[in-house]
Amino acid sequence: MSNQERKNPRNYKSFLQLIMISATFGGLLFGYDTGVINGALPFMERPDQLHLTPVTEGLVTSSLLLGAAFGALACGKLADRYGRRKMILNLSFLFLLASLGTTFAPNVSIMVVFRFLLGLAVGGASSMVPAFLAEMAPHEQRGRMVTMNEFMIVGGQLLAYVFNAILGVTMADTGHVWRYMLFICAIPALALFVSMLVVPESPRWLAAKGKKNEALRVLKQIRDEKRAQTEFNEIEAAVQKDSELEKASIKDFAAPWLRRVLLIGIGVAMVNQITGVNSIMYYGTQILEESGFGTKAALIANIANGLVSVIAVVFGIWMVGKVNRRPMLIIGLSGTTTALLLIAIFSKVLEGSATLPYVVLSLTVLFLAFMQACVGPVTWLVIAEIFPQRLRGLGAGISVFFLWIVNFIIGFTFPILLSSVGLSTTFFIFVVLGILGIGFVYKWMPETNGRTLEDIEEHFRSQYDQGNTNKSMMKAQ
Template identity: 35%
Template structure:
């Protein structure tokens, strides 16, 4: 196929629109880090209640990911993107206007359902319309959007806090003073409603996934989309024939395919790496970064600023990953990145245990933190959603991704709930040593059980598992 005929501008536009869901995912996930101290003080939360405040959105994510893939297989990827946009919008307004802690929990759960749905549907949608030679970097746009959402949340948290300390006291109007001065966490949580509404509106300008259309017997419409992607009728027909040959033009989800040994193995592998990846420290950094920084002796205001730096490194590293993932390959990135994660997690643990004895400055800990974020962003964070979006057969891709995504969000929920307990009982140093140990089985699974998918079509990968 002539690469010059491929309409990269159109594919890029569709991918960026779907990736906006990743931005909302990232913002909604990371914004919590700047509100924990305020909400804890206002409502008098203990460690368990604090963990529930952080983890309740993850309960919603588990609900969303459990049904999102199946509903995406049945009703279409585009409709599910619409639903996630509505959930994000409702959650943002509800968080901002909640009258008590219980309502705040309900609002966070609604947003969590949106996170769960979009975490499955957005990368799957991009994967199904991308051409093989660019699929890695296009799906990585989703992860890039997630990291931009993280950074956006950290910046908003920092700026709103500075505004609340300074000029916000001069605001007129009861609600404005409440949201941006007296209880600034409301503004932090509520501001995501603006990109959520934009996401809802722009989805009207993208088509349904062509592979989903083929699976539901709408081949003519799918061919029209492929024609716009590949630039010619002959190339569109060739791609359509490949999909039909691989799937026998199934018109509904084939649940029996999950019982095939190769497919079952792929689902178990995906679930294992999704679960283990959450116990390697990344979510502790996202949710409890300011708390961890403060425990190292950094003041509260500086800790929020350093969290912005963490977010910036995350974004810039993910930009690099977008450009190299299709050149270096998924597995090599994991080997390089996870090796670095182990090294810097151990150094962070050493700092907390023996930093004062060795005379290590807080700058040492911050440098190790940033190096760890770099290694994580260029490897497991960039690779996981790419792998999950391309590992499974077309007819059960949504269902299989829901199973893997459920494992991921269960792991995320457990980390969110357990991190305050781990920091108290294992100490920060022991917690980071534990995260380093969890990197080892992840690396072994990728090495021994995961095939290299770089440059292969989705149908070729499907044949690998089935045959």
């Protein structure tokens, strides 16, 4: 045993792995809760169950997304005040409560209320978990650790699709089979709570609250001793700089360089959603039914969407440490937009054909390969990276709020569009939005790969200072 291992009996790499797995149960819940509705809706629509129309179908689906928007916004601020770990623990309890509420909901109104509460937990986890992991990870592992949350999200969606298919096929004649689908997500909620009990608080948050000894102690658990001290000194310097400023609030983003950071965060978050990814994740079964599959066949075929998402995210996690964020996102958006264009074209050209459902399935798989390998991992990673320490929780919360608002709009309107204008026109709309997203990333998103969180902050500050200097020189001339 080395001297370092004697000083630190818990191997810091193993402990980092434990922290990553524990926190990302929040991502698993995020994935399952958003994916399970895909298979539950066809059974909830039945006259002897909730008797959903296209409007109430959109409402049941999107109520979670509206809750997620407010959950992301509120939890970011609360996490800055009370700590990342404590907020994730509280969210696990809300996941459990709301999961049981949706399982036993007797009507649409009660279902919408508990789906909204479930959304608060999903939104909170979507902003808290990546920020928490970004603060715990060494900078060279930050990409892999933060994007592991994306793996757990798509893993949760795959589990939802698998359980939906198993229950939907074996219990198709049982009208309330959708209740079993919804109940299963109570299990990872318990796992999240139990596993987070052994996870320490973020050392950056502890240092920001003046708990410097505790911050250094946590760093020594997750770094070798020499690096822990060096990183602690960097964090302490950043905290000292922040302490000279007032308490974090939305007013802080009035500073031009911070406003730019916030707009980039919001823009990247919105670009993630205007791809139309969640039209496929929430309504994949209905899309496949619309193209020609029966309900049971659609449930089984939809597993392919979940499976390719998991494989693609594994590839994306490997790639994110080797490829710069900006080109990776542009490549991903180009691929998703092309896939959607092909779905729109073939839905018109092959309408009524026996081959159409298989073509649509193949293209949704292609879409998700680009989405989950490139767009998804980079989105959450950039949002977790670009904000300065003092504003990270608030900034990430605001960005993810906009992500969920766009998600809500798409989730609510998609079944209405599908029933009124059809599959082809609906996807042509997403193609136009995808092109706009590519333009935004190309023009505005900076590169963050290979920099510490403190370096990224300094980059934005200095870029603004340099811009001011150039303006002053031009005026002088």
